[in-house]
Amino acid sequence: MNGSSNGSSSRLIQGQVIEEMRRRIIKGAINPGAPLSELALAEEFGVSRTPVREALKQLQTEGLVEIRPRVGTFVTTPSRREITELFEMKELLEGAAARLLAQRGRVPEIDLLEENLREADAAVARDDRARYAQLVEEFHDLLIQGADNGKLEAHYRMLMNQLAYSRLVNTSLSQPGRPLQSDREHHLVLELVVAKDGDSAERVMREHVRASRQALMAGLQSSL
Amino acid sequence: MNGSSNGSSSRLIQGQVIEEMRRRIIKGAINPGAPLSELALAEEFGVSRTPVREALKQLQTEGLVEIRPRVGTFVTTPSRREITELFEMKELLEGAAARLLAQRGRVPEIDLLEENLREADAAVARDDRARYAQLVEEFHDLLIQGADNGKLEAHYRMLMNQLAYSRLVNTSLSQPGRPLQSDREHHLVLELVVAKDGDSAERVMREHVRASRQALMAGLQSSL
DNA sequence: CTACGGTTTGTTGCATGCAAGACCATCCGT
DNA sequence: ACGGATGGTCTTGCATGCAACAAACCGTAG
Structure with a gap:
């Protein structure tokens, strides 16, 4: 593990998505509580839902987003x-x-x-x-x-x-x-x-x- | 977050896979360094590769397994x-x-x-x-x-x-x-x-x- | 005006197919 | 015998389609 990032991530597109999304959330480019649609992100990055989905999954484990099954994915807001x-x-x-x-x-x-x-x-x-x-x-x-x-x-x-x-x-x-x-x-x-x-x-x-x-x-x- | 487990996981099959795999690794039921084939696990659990894959991804973020792209997934062994x-x-x-x-x-x-x-x-x-x-x-x-x-x-x-x-x-x-x-x-x-x-x-x-x-x-x- | 039912839309969960790369064994040439 | 190329096989990465579920929306009855 290298900190909280996915080691050799640059080559895998899910890694790129992870880094970009993490950067956005940390810098506050996305409002806390805002919904993150897999489909919308996939289209924005020009990839399919799969790598986006896996990226969000990792960000969830890192505590940056919350995935509510069948509802949506949201940027977490610490209480x-x-x-x-x-x-x-x-x-x-x-x-x-x-x-x-x-x-x-x-x-x-x-x-x-x-x-x-x-x-x-x-x-x-x-x-x-x-x-x-x-x-x-x-x-x-x-x-x-x-x-x-x-x-x-x-x-x-x-x-x-x-x-x-x-x-x-x-x-x-x-x-x-x-x-x-x-x-x-x-x-x-x-x-x-x-x-x-x-x-x-x-x-x-x-x-x-x-x-x-x-x-x-x-x-x-x-x-x- | 509730510890390191996925909150309401019981209903989602990926959650069941996560819990079962984590249990096995922690209990030592799988030898450290042993390869974990997505396909083999999928067949064993009677599901497709997708939920298994997402489970392994989370376990990687938790530091329990290591995913080497296009090579395989392995149980981590702390040095x-x-x-x-x-x-x-x-x-x-x-x-x-x-x-x-x-x-x-x-x-x-x-x-x-x-x-x-x-x-x-x-x-x-x-x-x-x-x-x-x-x-x-x-x-x-x-x-x-x-x-x-x-x-x-x-x-x-x-x-x-x-x-x-x-x-x-x-x-x-x-x-x-x-x-x-x-x-x-x-x-x-x-x-x-x-x-x-x-x-x-x-x-x-x-x-x-x-x-x-x-x-x-x-x-x-x-x-x- | 309010409460309730049905529908419609949007979301994620999962299954599956294909492609790209890594690894290994085998075969051939030297 | 040994080294290198080559093919095959295994793995995961990604794309896509469908299904299940949740929530909102709208119309309707009271």
Whole structure:
């Protein structure tokens, strides 16, 4: 398994459909709850229903769509409770990743993380929120990769996909002062990782995720 | 999602195939690495290739089989490294579950866990390893359910399926003295949970999983 | 206006046929 | 005997047709 995607998928047309549909759902190009007709998708992609059907089946197992037998297929919308659960998992996995990374010592990912923070500092300084959002995602990705645990990474990607996190990051960072605080928290985590203090790194990382979640929830409240 | 199974699957024949195949793989009724022919399975179940095919696709996403395009479908065999990774995740999730359960206070699952330990004590006392193995699985299941986090439970079940844990438990418990120690560790965890000491409960639970893993690895070594 | 029945439409579930690729054994040439 | 080409056979991937079911829609009776 490579994360949540189908390994050598590019050659198989069902693989292409999977990647495209996943991209659309995660980016929010399709409204949550919207129906996905096999036939319509098949025609749009210029293929038969079969590969589309198999793609949707996989996306269902990944938790991105829901197939109601003989009714239709719909983009899933996480309930408030599920969002809370997903963040609990995010906190768990990223905290563990920080600890594992700290235990590994100085691996290439550390350098990439330091470089990431240098860029992030600059982005925050010039108030470039879009760029900073990208860097935040990269930071978390590097942390997970640095943990060097394929299963952890796979489950993490699945979670983030269900959250459609790429969209949420922006909401979270739109809270005043959040980017600066977020950047500081990243610095602290990386310091503890470099110092090989796994326990503290995990604790601080979890606090960071909690803070990020609260900023997000606040942002969601105000946007509704 | 209800764990890793397909919700209302009983009526759809692909759902029946999924459940049956998953059961076989987890129970070890099929040798790891063995090829699974769509046609053969279809004939055995008395259906066409289509539902079998869709079932295998889902099992692939769950990590139980591997579909090599135009070659065949095979039962996956976790590598040594993957087993280590899976146990790292198990430790993580069960530790978190212990902490979450402790935070929830006295919920029904606590009573069930205490009842479970009473039976487990008896099973250990009369050296009934088979019964104790069942109770161990039930203990961990109750812990996860008690955490009251659906996502955590879903990911946990997926992990356990990949490990084919029901088989491994026996190997682990075949180590001399392991059942008694395991039982004691369970008691300690539950005490801390009841005392609402989440941090300690998580720590001890993780130590318990590590110990269980070491017993398993020792058992695997000697059996090879 | 409301409640109920029948129909119509849309959806997915399953069966089947064909095609493309991978693998293997065999045969031929050296 | 050995190496390479070649054919055959097995596998899955995809296209298509039909059937079963669900939901909406409309007309009708009360």
